[in-house]
Amino acid sequence: MNYTLIGSLTSPYVRKIRLVMHDLDFQLEVVNYLEETGNDYLKSVNPVNKLPVLMDGEKVILDSRIIYYYLAQKNNWAPLTLDEENILSAIDGAMDTSISLFSLKRGGLDLASGNSYIQRQIERVPNILNFLTPWVKTLDEKNPKHWNFLTMSLYSYLYWVEFRGMYNLQDHPVLKEFLQKFKDAPGVLETTIPA
Ligand SMILES: N[C@@H](CCC(=O)N[C@@H](CS)C(=O)NCC(=O)O)C(=O)O
Structure with a gap:
């Protein structure tokens, strides 16, 4: 190995x-x-x-x-297209932001303090999720090509952000549905965050 x-x-x-x-x-x-x-x-x-x-x-x-x-x-996996790179940047942008907010909160920072920089971080997440939604609507869990680095990244992020209680997806039904649809995709069960 x-x-x-x-x-x-x-x-x-x-x-x-x-x-x-x-x-x-x-x-x-x-x-x-x-x-x-x-x-x-x-x-x-x-x-x-x-x-x-x-x-x-x-x-x-x-x-x-x-x-x-x-x-x-x-x-020899096909390289990502420019549109796919942009989607990956958006997913990673949300991931970076949520991880930073989680770490700051765990360190004792009050995220509701009204600090303008923190506020900017908090607002970034729904903006990104709204940007991603039209693309997510095109995904079909029965198409094996749709389980790829982008959807793996999105799945990992959305699962984590809910698991950590850092974002409530209730206003994003398409994203909630995405988590449901891809929950049996290869590797998902084996990599589930231990409770
Ligand atoms: N750009 C990095 C980000 C990785 C990252 O943020 N990892 C987190 C864990 S989820 C980490 O190691 N955080 C430690 C720290 O920020 O001190 C990547 O894509 O690998």
Whole structure:
């Protein structure tokens, strides 16, 4: 086995890479960066100190997007189109924002304090979800091509954001339906966040 994925069982960024690597042989090395040992180890591997990191033999690949490009090149997966790249940027934008807000809240910050920068972050999420909705409407769970890096990314994000109670999808029925429709897609069950 050549690939080692350094990750966690909760991170949506790690989950989307686990999903895209579903048919590849790899081992998951779980790291908890909230503990000193895990944090020191992660810093020694990745100067950005973030998960996921992929090791392919001696090669170290940082960042989920670059990991995807690396795997796509190695496995002859079709490159993403410009429209797909934009969708991925939007999904990752929501993911970055929600993860930052979650981390700030966990650290004790009052997200309802009215701070204008925090407010800007909070508003970003529904804007992005509305942008994504027309594309999500075109997805068909019975079409195997529609379970791809974009939908894996969206699934990982939406599941995580609800799991962490960081966003209520009640005003986004199309996105709620998406989670339902793709819940049996390959790898979803095996990568579910442990309760
Ligand atoms: N751009 C990175 C973002 C990864 C990321 O934010 N990972 C989170 C876990 S979900 C993390 O490691 N956070 C640690 C920190 O921010 O200190 C990627 O796509 O891999």
